[in-house]
Amino acid sequence: MTEARYGGAMDEDRDNLLARREILRAYLLVLERAGELLQVCASVDGDAAAARSAVIEAFGVSEIAADAILHLQVRRFTPAAIEEIRNELSGLDPRLSQY
Numbered sequence: 001m002t003e004a005r006y007g008g009a010m011d012e013d014r015d016n017l018l019a020r021r022e023i024l025r026a027y028l029l030v031l032e033r034a035g036e037l038l039q040v041c042a043s044v045d046g047d048a049a050a051a052r053s054a055v056i057e058a059f060g061v062s063e064i065a066a067d068a069i070l071h072l073q074v075r076r077f078t079p080a081a082i083e084e085i086r087n088e089l090s091g092l093d094p095r096l097s098q099y
Helices: 002-031 034-042 048-059 063-070 079-096
Strands: none
Touching: 002 034, 002 048, 002 063, 002 079, 034 048, 048 063
């Protein structure tokens, strides 16, 4: 019984790390193409779902990543914040290799 419980927790940790890596990669993608992101968002007629769909189509990201992109704060577009994201992303692969 104990092994199953720990296995489940490890799978959950791994899944969380994979999801975080997906979001960080999407952040870097759009932070490097900020003008395109603004054009995509400015051209959307509709609600949040339409914006999500437009981001998915324009950048080829998942729904989860598109939602994260649409919630980005402007302060994330600074060089220091982008470097912070890169550093966090580079630290995830060693952690994922433990699984």
